[in-house]
Structures are given as structure tokens and as C-alpha cells.
Amino acid sequence: MPTHGWKAKLYQFVEFVTMLAVLQLMWIGMTIMGLVIVGITPATVGLFITMRKRLRGQEDLKTLVKIYWKAYKEEFIASNxxxxxxxxxxxxxxxxxxxxxxxxxxxxxxxxxxxxxxxxLYALIVMNIFQVFAHYELPFTRYFSTSVLLTISFPLQGAGSIVGLYLLYRVFLIIPGLLPFFGISVTILFLTWMSSKIFKMKGEMDGTLETENGIR
Known part of the structure; x- marks a missing residue:
């Protein structure tokens, strides 16, 4: 693998695009495996967890696939x-x-x-709650209260997420061929990136660290 120059950047880009496509296909497969009704939520939660690991520096595709499959199984009941x-x-x-x-x-x-x-407000809570689930280990009811709190506390970030989702919608509308391969994975990656900013600000406000108990 090249480590310098344009070849290294091209390799990293191809690797990144491949990762997005593979995780998207896994999301589709896991959703179908759960007969859609009980498969879509754990598949989505698992993808949020996996994207969080990716943003925190985990780049190996095989490891990310294992993380996704493990999260899907372990969080199947709770996410549903x-x-x-x-x-x-x-x-x-x-x-x-x-x-x-x-x-x-x-x-x-x-x-x-x-x-x-x-x-x-409900739409914003739906948008945030799976990210809260991917970030924190909380009692069941606290996922809802924490999601409400974050939605109210960081309205600008919520508005930014809505604008970003609209822009992605326009892109996929213009190039619909991207949707089956990158629609879900890119969207969840964007939302995970946005939520990471919120969790970082919340941690700074609370004086907490990422190694604190209750944080995945």
C-alpha cells in the first residue's frame, strides 16, 4: 500500500468508498434478515455504532464488519x-x-x-436517539430523556443536521444511482459526525471524558 503522494490519497479514498458500500449492503441484508419490521432498527443502530468506531479511528474494514455484526446481535431486542x-x-x-x-x-x-x-421536535428526537444509543450505555427510558435534552440544548446543531440531510437528499435526487450503495451509509456517517460534535461539547460542558463509565 502506498504511504505518500497522490497514490496514497487515492488508495485511502477507494478504501473509504468501499467501506461505505459494504456497510450499506450489510444494512440492507440485516434489515431483510430481520424481515424488515424487526430488522431495520437493529441494522440502523448497529450502523451508527460502527460509524462511530470509524470516526474514532478504526479503519480496518474486516474489524468494522465484525463490530457491525456484533452490535446487530447484541442490540437487537433493545433497539426494537x-x-x-x-x-x-x-x-x-x-x-x-x-x-x-x-x-x-x-x-x-x-x-x-x-x-x-x-x-x-419528534423528528429531531428520532434523528438523535439512535446516536445517543450508539454513544451511551443508559437505562432504557433515559435514552428518550437524553435525546430530548440534547435536541433542546443544541438547536443549531439540529438545524445543521436538517440542512445537511436536505443537501444529501438533493444529491441523491440528482444521482439516484448512488442511493442503493451509499444512501444509508453516507447519511448515517454524516449524522454520526454531527452528533460527535454535540457529544464533545456536552462532555466539555459537563467536564466528562470519553473514558467515563456509561460511554461506549
């Missing part, structure tokens, strides 16, 4: 519990949103505004 709660809350919000949209007058408009704000 989180998924079920999120689905339940989402269903409740959708039902209430449909009721509110049918309400006339000023009161209906006020309720609609509140519901939209709640649904935006």
Missing part, C-alpha cells in the same frame, strides 16, 4: 424496544394531527401550530 416506542408516539401524533387539521377557526390554527412544533 426503542423502535416500537417511536412508532407508537408517531402514530399518536399523526392521528392527532389529522384531528387538528379538521378544526376550524383561530383555535384550530393555534392547535395546528403547536402540533407542527411537536412533530418537528
Amino acid at each position: 424496544k426503542i423502535g416500537l416506542v417511536l412508532i407508537g408516539i408517531g402514530y399518536f401524533l399523526v392521528v392527532n394531527f389529522r384531528i387538528v387539521t379538521a378544526m376550524p377557526g383561530t383555535a384550530g390554527l393555534a392547535m395546528l401550530t403547536i402540533m407542527v412544533m411537536i412533530m418537528v
Whole structure:
């Protein structure tokens, strides 16, 4: 393997792209293996955990594949519990949103505004909670409270994540051929990178270190 010059950079780029494609294919395979319904959440959580390891310096693809498979198996039940709660809350919000949209007058408009704000907060929590799960080892209910706290405490980072997701959406819209190979992996890598900034700031604010108990 070349260690200097443009050949080394090209090799690193090809290796990085290969890693993204392999992890994407694993996500698809693990989701299908779980019959989609119970496979998509652990596959997604496992990918967040794996991408976090990648950003922390783990570059060997074979090791990352092993980390992904191990995370998928170990977090299968816990991640599906989180998924079920999120689905339940989402269903409740959708039902209430449909009721509110049918309400006339000023009161209906006020309720609609509140519901939209709640649904935006819910979307941000969904975006953050799997990253919290990948970063911390917490009691089950604290994943939700911690996700809410981080969402409220770092609104600019949340807005940045939304802008980044929109830009990725535009890229995949322009080049749809990238979606099957890089759609999920690139998106989760971006969200993991954004959340790493939040966790670093939170650690600095709390005076904690990455070696602290409760951090994966």
C-alpha cells in the first residue's frame, strides 16, 4: 500500500468508498434478515455504532464488519424496544394531527401550530436517539430523556443536521444511482459526525471524558 503522494490519497479514498458500500449492503441484508419490521432498527443502530468506531479511528474494514455484526446481535431486542416506542408516539401524533387539521377557526390554527412544533421536535428526537444509543450505555427510558435534552440544548446543531440531510437528499435526487450503495451509509456517517460534535461539547460542558463509565 502506498504511504505518500497522490497514490496514497487515492488508495485511502477507494478504501473509504468501499467501506461505505459494504456497510450499506450489510444494512440492507440485516434489515431483510430481520424481515424488515424487526430488522431495520437493529441494522440502523448497529450502523451508527460502527460509524462511530470509524470516526474514532478504526479503519480496518474486516474489524468494522465484525463490530457491525456484533452490535446487530447484541442490540437487537433493545433497539426494537426503542423502535416500537417511536412508532407508537408517531402514530399518536399523526392521528392527532389529522384531528387538528379538521378544526376550524383561530383555535384550530393555534392547535395546528403547536402540533407542527411537536412533530418537528419528534423528528429531531428520532434523528438523535439512535446516536445517543450508539454513544451511551443508559437505562432504557433515559435514552428518550437524553435525546430530548440534547435536541433542546443544541438547536443549531439540529438545524445543521436538517440542512445537511436536505443537501444529501438533493444529491441523491440528482444521482439516484448512488442511493442503493451509499444512501444509508453516507447519511448515517454524516449524522454520526454531527452528533460527535454535540457529544464533545456536552462532555466539555459537563467536564466528562470519553473514558467515563456509561460511554461506549
